[in-house]
Amino acid sequence: MRADRLVAALLFLQARGRVTAAELAAELEVSERTARRDLEALLASGVPVYAQRGRGGGWQLVGGARTDLTGLTSPEVQALFLAAGSSGASPELRSALRKLLRAVPEPLRPHAEAASRARIVDELDWSRTAVTEGGPHRTALERAVLDGVRVRLGYARPGHEPHERTVDPLGLVLKAGHWYMVAGTSEGLRSFRLGRVTSAEPTGEPVRRPADFDLAAAWRSLATRLEDRLLAATVTARADQDTLPVLQRLFGGRLSIGRLLADGRREIEAAGPSVEVLAAQLAGLGTQVEVVGPPQARDYLARLGRELMAHYGALHEAAAA
Structure with a gap:
């Protein structure tokens, strides 16, 4: 250093x-x-x-003699502090930013300080993905956060038609490869996944920012609610030892590996949004993973097996005829 x-x-x-x-x-x-x-x-x-x-x-x-930053424009200063100012930055980098701020021309300091607080990076695992997506409206929403401008937001939840609402953009968060916007709404603080944003139109009105707002604290509260929904169900099973690496890649931190059984298999427990989703994920491993409970997971697998057998059995017979 x-x-x-x-x-x-x-x-x-x-x-x-x-x-x-x-x-x-x-x-x-x-x-x-x-x-x-x-x-x-x-x-x-x-x-x-x-x-x-x-x-x-x-x-x-x-x-x-001076080595200063007077040659930087306001957007350049904001880009610098936006890139380096997240809560995921190292203590050394945050210390360097505080010192660097002294060299920023006085008129640009408010922009630099706002940019350093505009987003955070949350690296805790929800399901691992190497893709970082922000959708086509990330730049516009990032600008709305920096400028403190309200936005008329078009948003489409899975299985629903897009709808519009006016929100107060307060910050951006990168989580498991996906960007989220924390915003104030008429129902309180909400998070919006940027990949589901269909439109973002600045209204020109100033953001209504809570006086004591802290992006990191707000995200922790919202993330807890999301995690509760994503980890609402668990399935227990017995797995062959050879499948453990596959299960770890599939579930990440949502997988718990238990005791070694007498037949050489391991007890496991996987968490997810529903029993049906978990059972469907485990179905691809066939008999290498035997689901123990809950009963509705075994019922789902039995029904899925019958449907697959009926469909592909008929296809196989037709091809052989």
């Missing part, structure tokens, strides 16, 4: 004009000896910095 410290040291010199090694050490949260070595490294790399000895001395940039 030394490169980060050197950049932070340079920006600190720019902001303060003249600093002592002790002041820099306190700012970077390192020892005074390390701070002095960093200053000497800046000098060795060609940065016009020099040390003045004695009382009232310190380190400063020659001729007030």
Whole structure:
């Protein structure tokens, strides 16, 4: 992380004009000896910095030389802080952003601060996917969050026709490869999956943002509700040892592996949105996984087996005739 410290040291010199090694050490949260070595490294790399000895001395940039961000436009500043300012950023990166903010021209600082709080990345597993989708309206919704503008949102839930409502965009969240928008509605805070957004039209009205709103806390509350729905049912089964890697890929953190049985199989428990969905997922493994309960899961598998046998048996007989 030394490169980060050197950049932070340079920006600190720019902001303060003249600093002592002790002041820099306190700012970077390192020892005074390390701070002095960093200053000497800046000098060795060609940065016009020099040390003045004695009382009232310190380190400063020659001729007030500056390495600032005045060449950045407002959209560029927002893009930088939006990319690096999520709650998933490392402590070192968040510290660097705080220091970098001092070098941003004063008129652009509110935009940079708003961008740094505009979205979070939640990496906890719901079902694993390598695809990051945001739909065609992600850019417009991200802009609405940054500009603080209400949006007339078209949204289509699975199995339903699209409908419109006016919402207050408050932040974006990346979860298991899918983008979600946290927004205020007439029914309170809601989350909207961006891949299901059919239209996003800014109204020009300012967002009604709760005074104490915190995106991370709001998402945790909404995510708990979603998880309750996604993990509403469980199925228990006995699985061959060879199928465990397949089951782990299929269910991820929703799979619990239990004790080893006398016949060499393992007890497992899988969680999902419904017993029928879980049973259908396990059906593809055939007799390698024996579902134990609940009874409705076994009934569903028996019915599914009869339907498949009737359909494909008829096809097979027709092909053989």
